[in-house]
Amino acid sequence: MAKVVCRAEHISKTFGSFRALDDVSIEMEEGQIYGLLGSNGAGKSTLTRIMSGLLSQDSGGVYYYDFRLEENYRELKKLFSVVPQEASFYQGFSVRANIEFFGIMYGMKGKALGERVEHLLDWLALRKFENRAANELSGGYKRLLNIACSLVNDPAIIFMDEPTVGLDPAIRKLLWEKVKELKHQNKTICLTTHYLDEAQALCDYIGVLVNGRLIVKGEPMDLIKKYGGYRILVMKVDLPLAEEDTNAIKNTFEGSQTTVMGNTIVISFHQEHSLENISLLTQWLMDRGYSVTSSIVREPELEDVFLNVTGDRIRGE
Ligand SMILES: Nc1ncnc2c1ncn2[C@@H]1O[C@H](COP(=O)(O)OP(=O)(O)OP(=O)(O)O)[C@@H](O)[C@H]1O
Ligand SMILES: [Mg+2]
Structure with a gap:
């Protein structure tokens, strides 16, 4: 069994009379990418914070390796890092100076800091902008800088709050590769996202938040x-x-919705035994003297899960 590195137990949080989180529990295992999904305002950033x-809960507890966060904050802080939803670097500093500055804040210095900065500049494709002021970067590269600053101390656990919002496809793909590399280094990642294709491509485990639950x-x-x-x-x-x-055909697949129009058959199969049913149907049609000219199966995806459990389509940005 993989080791649980971080867990939130029965977290509730209200802002005034508004309940943003209601008895939420999650567990993250070493080397896992945990996807936290939910519509705008579901409570993802609040839970991450x-x-x-960065924010205190009204009730419940957060634990890293069984140590409670509030009581061991200084030691535990070294284990994790947050890539926030909004830019968190210094706009007037250069890209390099920002990464160095965050390293110094984490207590790094000398050769170790220098090597880490060089590594991150290359790893996150920021080298060509190293001497540019952060506020001159495009939105996509600002996000990459945000990530570089948060990873400077090489944390074991990384919270990424919507890291790919507003990225063009090339930078998004680059970031997906980086997240996978981090996983292969056995880092644990909590990834908040609106994008269900992203969650399906990257996450080992998913939690869906709806109205704080x-x-x-x-x-x-x-x-x-x-x-x-x-x-x-x-x-x-x-x-x-x-x-x-x-x-x-309609009688055989009585429990499924079946439509036949001319030479096209459309059947919504329940997933269980559906592949056997599709192959049975294909064989039966051939026995009846038909040739199958095309056959497309639309597999259910996380998008369908989200729709079915929330009754809502996830909304972006
Ligand atoms: N400091 C605050 N004061 C009052 N209400 C807050 C505060 N922070 C968050 N909220 C409210 O709590 C709810 C959850 O907010 P949160 O930012 O966690 O949502 P989210 O799931 O991250 O949404 P998004 O996808 O838009 O980033 C929202 O209704 C938000 O308005
Ligand atoms: Mg958020």
Whole structure:
């Protein structure tokens, strides 16, 4: 069993009379990318801020390796870092000076600091801008600088709050690669995101926050199996289907929604046994003298899980 490095237990938080978090518990394991999903205002940043000690909870506790954060903040702070949603560097400083400055704040100096700064400038593609003032960077590179500043002390646990919002596809891809590299270095990452394709591509585990409550958690494939809904088959054959064949198909897959139009068959299968059913149907059609000219299966995705459990489509920015 992987080691639990960080856990939040029964966290609640209100702002005035508004309950932003309601009894939320999560556990992050070593080397895991934990995806925290939720619509705008669901409580993702609030939870991230509480887990990193930037905000205090009303009740519940945050623990790193079984040590409670509030009571051991100075020691535990060295273990984790936060890449906040908004720019957190010094606008007037150069890119290099910003990374150095954050290193100094973390108590780094001399050769170790110098080597780390050089490494991050290359690793996050910031070398060509090293002497530019931070406020002259484009939005995408500002995000990369934010990340460089947060990683300067090489933390074991990294919270990234919507790191890819507003990035162009190339920088987003670069960042995905970097997140995967961090995972391969056995870092633990808590990634907050609106993008379900991103969560599906990167995350080992997902928690879905809705109105301050964690309503679903699990591994992406398990969630898709459980909450993803249907696997949709669109199959075309060479001839229009005879009425008796259409009826036979509808009767055979009684529990599934089946539509036949001319030579096209569309069936929403429940996921269980759906692949066997698709192969049975293909064989049966061939036995009846049809040739299958195309067959497309739309697999359920995290997007479907999100829609089904929240009744809402996730909203960006
Ligand atoms: N300091 C604060 N004072 C009052 N309300 C707050 C404060 N911080 C957050 N909230 C409220 O708590 C709720 C959760 O906010 P939070 O920033 O955690 O959401 P989020 O899931 O990160 O949203 P987004 O996707 O927009 O970043 C929101 O309704 C927000 O307005
Ligand atoms: Mg947020």
